[in-house]
Amino acid sequence: MLKIAMAQMKIVPGHPDKNAASMLKMISEAKAEGAELIIFPEMAIPGYLLGDVWEQPAFLRDCESYAEDIIRASDGCCIIFGSVAVDWSKKNNDGSPRKYNALFGAQNGEVIKPEGAEYPFVIKTLMPNYREFDDSRHFFSMSKLAQELGKKPEDMIAPIRFEASGKTYSLGGFLCEDGWSEDYCLTPIEILHQKGADFLVNISSSPYTYGKNGKRHRVFAAQAKKYSSPLFYVNNVGLQNNGKTVYTFDGSSTVYSAAGHLVDCCQKYTEELHYLVLEEINQLPATQRDRNTEIGHIYKALSYGVKNFLADIGMEKVVIGISGGIDSAVAAALYTSVLGPENILLVNMPSIFNSATTKGLAQRLAENLGCHYAILPIQESVDHTIAQLENTPVTFLKDGTSSNLKVSSFVAENIQARDRSARILAGAAAAFGGGFTCNANKAEITVGYSTLYGDQSGFLCALADLWKHQVYDLARYLNTEVFGREVVPQGTMDIVPVAELSNAQCVDEGKGDPIKYPYHDYLFRSFVESWNKSAPEDILTWYRDGILEEKIGCEKGLAAKYFTSPAEFIEDLERWWRQFNGMAIAKRIQAPPIIAVSRRAYGFDHREAQNGIYYTRRYLELKRELLGE
Numbered sequence: 082m083l084k085i086a087m088a089q090m091k092i093v094p095g096h097p098d099k100n101a102a103s104m105l106k107m108i109s110e111a112k113a114e115g116a117e118l119i120i121f122p123e124m125a126i127p128g129y130l131l132g133d134v135w136e137q138p139a140f141l142r143d144c145e146s147y148a149e150d151i152i153r154a155s156d157g158c159c160i161i162f163g164s165v166a167v168d169w170s171k172k173n174n175d176g177s178p179r180k181y182n183a184l185f186g187a188q189n190g191e192v193i194k195p196e197g198a199e200y201p202f203v204i205k206t207l208m209p210n211y212r213e214f215d216d217s218r219h220f221f222s223m224s225k226l227a228q229e230l231g232k233k234p235e236d237m238i239a240p241i242r243f244e245a246s247g248k249t250y251s252l253g254g255f256l257c258e259d260g261w262s263e264d265y266c267l268t269p270i271e272i273l274h275q276k277g278a279d280f281l282v283n284i285s286s287s288p289y290t291y292g293k294n295g296k297r298h299r300v301f302a303a304q305a306k307k308y309s310s311p312l313f314y315v316n317n318v319g320l321q322n323n324g325k326t327v328y329t330f331d332g333s334s335t336v337y338s339a340a341g342h343l344v345d346c347c348q349k350y351t352e353e354l355h356y357l358v359l360e361e362i363n364q365l366p367a368t369q370r371d372r373n374t375e376i377g378h379i380y381k382a383l384s385y386g387v388k389n390f391l392a393d394i395g396m397e398k399v400v401i402g403i404s405g406g407i408d409s410a411v412a413a414a415l416y417t418s419v420l421g422p423e424n425i426l427l428v429n430m431p432s433i434f435n436s437a438t439t440k441g442l443a444q445r446l447a448e449n450l451g452c453h454y455a456i457l458p459i460q461e462s463v464d465h466t467i468a469q470l471e472n473t474p475v476t477f478l479k480d481g482t483s484s485n486l487k488v489s490s491f492v493a494e495n496i497q498a499r500d501r502s503a504r505i506l507a508g509a510a511a512a513f514g515g516g517f518t519c520n521a522n523k524a525e526i527t528v529g530y531s532t533l534y535g536d537q538s539g540f541l542c543a544l545a546d547l548w549k550h551q552v553y554d555l556a557r558y559l560n561t562e563v564f565g566r567e568v569v570p571q572g573t574m575d576i577v578p579v580a581e582l583s584n585a586q587c588v589d590e591g592k593g594d595p596i597k598y599p600y601h602d603y604l605f606r607s608f609v610e611s612w613n614k615s616a617p618e619d620i621l622t623w624y625r626d627g628i629l630e631e632k633i634g635c636e637k638g639l640a641a642k643y644f645t646s647p648a649e650f651i652e653d654l655e656r657w658w659r660q661f662n663g664m665a666i667a668k669r670i671q672a673p674p675i676i677a678v679s680r681r682a683y684g685f686d687h688r689e690a691q692n693g694i695y696y697t698r699r700y701l702e703l704k705r706e707l708l709g710e
Contacts, residue, residue, distance in 0.1 A: 083245050083359040086116035089332045089347045091319040092286070094128030095140075101126055101147035103352075104162065108154050111354055116158060117245040118359075122284050122317040123163035123257050124182065126151070129286040130321040130328065135219040136177055141167050148185065155187040159243040161254060162187075163284045165220075166202050173221060181205070182220045184254045184284055186241040195239040196276075199226065203241070205256040206234060206269045213288060213323055213677070213686050216258075224267065238269055240278040250359075253278025253310070257285040260301060260314075274308040280359060281305070281312040288321070288328035289382050290680050291375060298335070298343055306341025311362045318350050320389040325684030327541075327676045329386045333371075342367035350385045376554040377562065379547070379678050380415075383555075386676040387543055388419045396540070398515030400426045402506050403446060405439030406578060410446050410569045411552050412520040412544060414559045417450045417568075425452040426513045430501045432460045434581045436588050442573050449568040455509070459500050466496055494582035498535030507538075516540035519673045523548050524596055526672065526683055527605040528657050529665030537672055545675035546682045548606060549578070549598040597643055601657065603635035608661055610681040617658050618700040624650060625707060647707040662694050 088107045093099045104121060111119045123129065127144045134140055148164045166183035173179055184203035186193035194201035206223035208216040216222075227234040240251040253273030260283045262268040270281060283301070287293070297314070305312040318332040334347040336357060344365035347355045373381070391397070399416050403409040417425050427450070429443040440456075447454035467488045474483040488496070506517040519539030521531050526545050531537040544552060556569040577593035579586045586592055607615040615633075623629040624647075630637045644650040669683055670691075681687050696704075704710075 082361075083118060083248075083250060084114075084116050085313070085357050085359055086111035086114070086119045087313060087315050087334050087336075087347065087355040087357070088119055088121045089315065089334045089351070089353050089355065090121060090125060090317055091352045092122065092125060092128050092317040092321070092330070093319065094321040095131050095134055096128070097126045097140075097144050097147045100128065101150055104151055105154055107354055108151070108158075108160065111356075112158055114354070114356060116354075116356060118159045118243075118250075118252075119161070120282055120284065120313060120315045121160070121162035122315050123184075123286040124165070125162045125284075125317065126164040128321060130213065130323050132324065135165070135180065138178060141165060141178065141180070152185070152187040152192055153190050156190055159186065159188040159193075159245060159252075161185070161241075161252070161282060161284065163256065163286070166200065166204075168200070173219075180220050181226075182216065182256060184256050186243065186252070186254065188243050193241050193243060195241050197239050198237055199230065203238075203254050203256070205259060206238065206267060207258040207262060207265050209258045212681065213326060213328060214258075223269075234267055235272045238272045239276055240273055251277050251279045253281040255281070255283055257283065257287060259283070260285075260304070263300070270304055270308065274310060278310065281308070281310050283312065283314045285314060285316045286321075286330065287316050288677065289331040291378055291382075291678055292680065294331075294333050294371075301335070302337050302341040302343060305337035305339060309339045311339055311359065312337040318352055320386060320393065322674065323685030325672070325674050326682050326686050327386060327390060327674050329382045329389075329676065329678075331382065331385075336362060336365075338363045338365060338367075344368055349381060374558075376551065376558045379551065380555060380558055380563065382678050383415060383543055383676055384419050387416060387541070390541060390674075390676070391420070394540070396516050398424045398426070398513055400428060400506055400510040400513055400515055400517040401520070402501055402517070402536075403427045403429055403443045404435075404581070405429075405442035405446075405573060406576075407549075407552055407556060407569075407573055408520045408522055408544060410442075410573045411556050411559065412518055413446060413450060413452070414556070414564070414568050415543060416518065417452060418559065418563050422450055422452040424515075425450070426509060426515075427452050427454050428506065428509055429454075429456045430459050430505055431456070432458070432463060432497055432581075434497075434583060434586065436581065438572070438576065438588055439581060442570050442576070445570045446568070446573065449566075449570070453513075457505050457509075459497060459505065462504065463493070463497050463500050466500065467493060490583055494580070495532045495535060497582055498532035502532075502535045502538040518543065519545070521545055521672075522552050523609075523679075523683075524598060524602055524605055526669060526675075527609060527665065528596070528660035529663075529668045530594070530596060530660075531668065533668050533671060537668055539673045542673045542675045545672070546678045548602040549596075550602055597639075600635055600639040600643055603630075603633040604654075604657070605661070607633045608658075609683075609687060610679055616697065616700070617654055618697045618703065620654055621651070621700060621703045621707070625703065651704055651707065658696075659694050662692070666691050 166181040168179040171179035182205040192201040204223040208222045259269040314335045331349045336345040476483045510517040519542035579593040623632045
């Protein structure tokens with residue numbers, strides 16, 4: 082009987098010393114529990130999302146050294162783990178040392194070479210180069226190696242054979258993307274099955290995004306059933322990033338029986354050793370998947386991400402500007418749920434345009450949460466800045482003429498936003514001993530509906546991968562499931578979303594943001610999150626054919642509700658397309674890091690260039706058709 086330990090470990094990216102120490106501790110504990118096979122995740126030693134740290138030979142040598150420590154620890158058991166493998170005698174296409182994303186098998190202090198393999202480790206065959214992944218920039222794939230050697234990949238893919246309890250086992254080990262082979266011309270699992278694998282092991286370093294686990298359950302369960310083989314999926318927990326985009330790793334390590342049933346799984350976001358007996362797996366009953374709601378999963382990811390991000394950067398206190406609106410209220414409740422009210426300073430910064438309604442809601446939120454609270458009006462400093470700009474002569478030194486700047490209403494709005502963030506919140510954060518947040522949601526980030534160096538400033542934007550309707554969902558979840566009482570006031574959820582930066586934005590008169598969130602959330606989402614991203618040509622085609630709401634997923638009839646004619650619809654579409662592809666890109670490049678929860682988050686996940694505005698030929702034809710030109 083083979084006792085297996087699934088080692089769902091927390092990986093610290095770029096710190097092989099810490100990761101190896103965690104692995105050695107888990108190996109010692111698993112051995113004490115009688116485990117004969119211990120399985121660690123992909124890239125367990127170095128971490129996965131490291132940027133161009135992969136180009137440091139010293140770092141690679143360090144990873145090799147710590148891998149040797151793990152191999153030496155395999156006396157009396159078999160250890161499967163992921164790390165970088167380097168062939169110093171060969172080069173990648175960029176001239177750097179040849180690197181492989183590898184699965185190592187070790188027993189009794191020695192590595193186990195798969196039969197027919199070129200190296201004493203399993204090489205990742207399929208290289209993801211989409212979303213947050215950029216594997217072929219750094220690693221050489223099994224497919225590419227086979228081509229270089231004039232061989233077929235199937236001749237080089239083989240199980241790992243090891244001894245346990247007086248029996249020889251054949252383990253079909255494969256790495257992360259190799260299990261998602263539907264869209265590739267090669268299926269590593271099928272080859273491992275054909276070569277006699279007794280069971281399958283997928284080691285992964287797979288970030289959380291909503292809906293991903295459900296798809297994996299369908300894919301991996303179908304594979305276990307197709308090949309009549311138990312399948313172990315071992316993933317890590319922790320936080321890793323690509324600079325602007327921060328990813329949570331939820332673990333969710335899972336076991337599937339040969340009948341294709343999910344029979345066991347590890348707790349999400351929890352470091353643990355999980356034990357099973359191989360010969361008993363096919364007799365285990367199917368278990369229920371996590372039935373948490375969409376917003377429940379998102380809350381778990383955000384709270385875990387905020388907690389670990391703050392720990393990583395050594396920040397214990399946070400300052401949040403609260404306006405009485407929904408975004409800042411949800412941010413305040415989220416950070417308070419993570420850090421506790423004693424570590425949160427909430428600041429309300431009213432101007433002459435802020436209503437008694439929103440000032441009262443901000444006060445009520447602060448009282449509900451029990452945080453530190455301050456009211457710091459900005460009108461005096463804003464007036465001073467405007468007076469300075471308008472009353473200070475500007476001299477043209479070429480001819481000695483002078484003039485005065487004129488501050489428009491729009492410029493005055495931005496001055497208010499910058500005064501709140503660059504002056505008050507930045508100063509308060511320094512005095513409080515922490516950082517201040519950016520509270521923007523994904524709709525605002527998409528079209529740049531925020532002020533650069535103003536409300537788009539901060540050390541982290543935790544809500545920037547949530548559409549406005551998801552922010553409201555999160556508010557309700559925080560009230561009912563996290564705090565068990567009303568902390569985000571119902572009044573905040575009832576008022577129209579509004580910036581309150583001018584008389585034209587009066588909350589008590591229902592004069593809200595120009596973004597019509599019930600429609601624009603879904604329009605903007607189609608620009609960003611669709612696998613085949615939509616462009617104005619697609620939107621206008623669907624509008625003409627009467628299927629727009631069906632295609633983008635919003636409530637039926639909203640286009641007719643908001644736009645009385647094709648001309649109005651086209652004007653709105655082009656306004657936001659210009660924003661999305663214009664200044665909003667420049668703002669996103671300078672925006673704070675965000676925590677990814679969707680299937681396409683801004684930053685490294687959604688890669689963009691400042692190319693200006695473009696409309697396809699077909700779009701211009703459709704526009705003329707609809708306008709009767």
